[in-house]
Amino acid sequence: MPRRGEYRGDFPPPAQAASPGTAPRIGVRQAVALEPGRRPVTVTFDPSGYVSSQLAAELADDWVELMAAAMLSVGACRGFRKAISTFCTYLDSVEPKAAEASLAAVEPDLHAAVTEWIRLLPAAYRAGSPSPAWLASRLRQLIARRIAHPDRPVAGHLHGWVKGALGVSKGQCVEVDEFSRADKKRLIQAAWAARRVTEERIRKGWALADVGRDPRVDGWAEPANLLWALAHGVWTCEDIAERLPPFAQWPAPLRKLLPPGILPQHTVNCLLRNLIGMLYPHNLDLHAYRILLMAATGRTSEEVVALHEDDPVAPTRCLECRNAFILPSNLPQLLLFAAHLEQLRHRLAPRHFHTLWGQSQANLTEALGLRTDAEIARARQRIADEGLTLQLPISSQVEFDV
Structure with missing residues (x-):
């Protein structure tokens, strides 16, 4: 399984060689992307709707092949499609020879057109929006893919843009600091x-x-x-x-x-x-695990990348917090902890127990209620098979030893 950033080109086998000036077939392109849950979905793009239909078809061909090679999310797939559409729409509006535009042709000068398109992009979005950089980056990825193909020439100075600076600020996302x-x-x-x-x-x-x-x-x-x-x-x-x-x-x-x-x-x-x-x-599957790790540790998405197995909080004490979050590996200890709290509830006066452990018991009950019967059964089986016992931090042992 390739790591992030290690996808190969996965270009299809070369078809019959075509001269640089040969126009690609103008027809609807179909790319396959993944919806949440990895359900495949088809996204279409029609180059014939643009004056610069030949250029649109060239970019769309690389878009379709990239999606087949990387199988990205449907949002990413549509993002690439929007980059093609936005640039071709711009080119149609400003270039008299848009119908002749091709990445293989010297005229019209697409490097100049890309440069001006990038300069004007931020004006269409709010200040600091990341959208201009996203669109420019996606267009550059498609052109870079075409440059890498041995049988698809790219004329002009676009090679320099692909290797150099993007030409537009990345902007910043508006983050939500707190969730209810x-x-x-x-x-x-x-x-x-x-x-x-x-x-x-x-x-x-x-x-x-x-x-x-x-x-x-x-x-x-x-x-x-x-x-x-x-x-x-x-x-x-x-x-x-x-x-x-x-x-x-x-x-x-x-x-x-x-x-x-x-x-x-x-x-x-x-x-x-x-x-x-x-x-x-x-x-795409790993995003759910990233969310779970962020909730379990209180770390940001960037920080959870560097976490080790011992970094999440010991699970019994984190139950004092109403935002307590439990990993599956914690379930055996939490089931043992639940049994221990039940013993304490019978040994302590109700008011005393509620003062010391009321919040923990309430959070524990809610946390265990979110687990499926199968998960609980597996955890109990693990306790029996491995002879697990309740593990408490040294600082907490006195509190439990009543």
């Missing part, structure tokens, strides 16, 4: 739900891989066999892509792994991405 407890609870519950979906998807993927066989023996059109090959490292994605049958011969179980309406040239890449996603988390 209700907002935070909904956000955390959504993150928990997303985590469960991810883990269930991966559990099913590995279960399917377990019943698969070597595709050399049992066939290359069976999802279980392809998952088996990837899970055991016997065959690479490239190996599988070379040995898959033609799309017309794919059986229904294989076709179900693709989004509806996907273009034929993107089926293999999309299939492989989804197969990998059935075995391992995708970058």
Whole structure:
């Protein structure tokens, strides 16, 4: 699984060579992106709606290929589409020869057009908005991808812009410093739900891989066999892509792994991405875990990247806070703590118990109530299997030893 920033170009095999002046086919382009929960969705773009339709088609081709290679979120996918649309709309309004515009042509000068477009972008947004930089950055990514392609020439001075400064300030986001407890609870519950979906998807993927066989023996059109090959490292994605049958011969179980309406040239890449996603988390899946870590530690999103396993707060004492947040790994200790509090409740006078442990018990009850029966059962089984006992900080032992 590639790390952030390590995606390869994954350019499709070169088709019949075309001369630099050959106009690309002008038709609707379709890109595949991921909605929350990794459900594929198709996003379309029609270059024919622009005077600079040839340029729009060139940029759209790189957009479609980038989405097939990286499988980004639907928001990111639409962000790239908006960058193409915004620039081509601008070019149509200011360039008399917009119909002749092409990244492979010297005239009209697209470097000059990009420079002026970037200069004017901030005027369309509020002061300090990050949107101008986002749009310029996405356009630059598409042009950089085209420059990297061996058969797609890019004329003029755009190479310098791609390698140099973006030309517009990044701006800043308007951050919300505080959430209400209700907002935070909904956000955390959504993150928990997303985590469960991810883990269930991966559990099913590995279960399917377990019943698969070597595709050399049992066939290359069976999802279980392809998952088996990837899970055991016997065959690479490239190996599988070379040995898959033609799309017309794919059986229904294989076709179900693709989004509806996907273009034929993107089926293999999309299939492989989804197969990998059935075995391992995708970058988008990790956002839910980032939210959970931020809630558990009180750290910012940048700080949680550097956290280690021992960094989150000991779970029994954090229950004194009404914003207490519990990680799954804390559940065995919290169940033991709940049993201990129940003993204390019977040993102390009600008023004394409420003064010392009332808030902790209320927060603990709420925290455990958010866990599923299956999670609670697994935690209890872990307590039994590993012989776990309640672990308390030294500073708290006297308080409990009543």
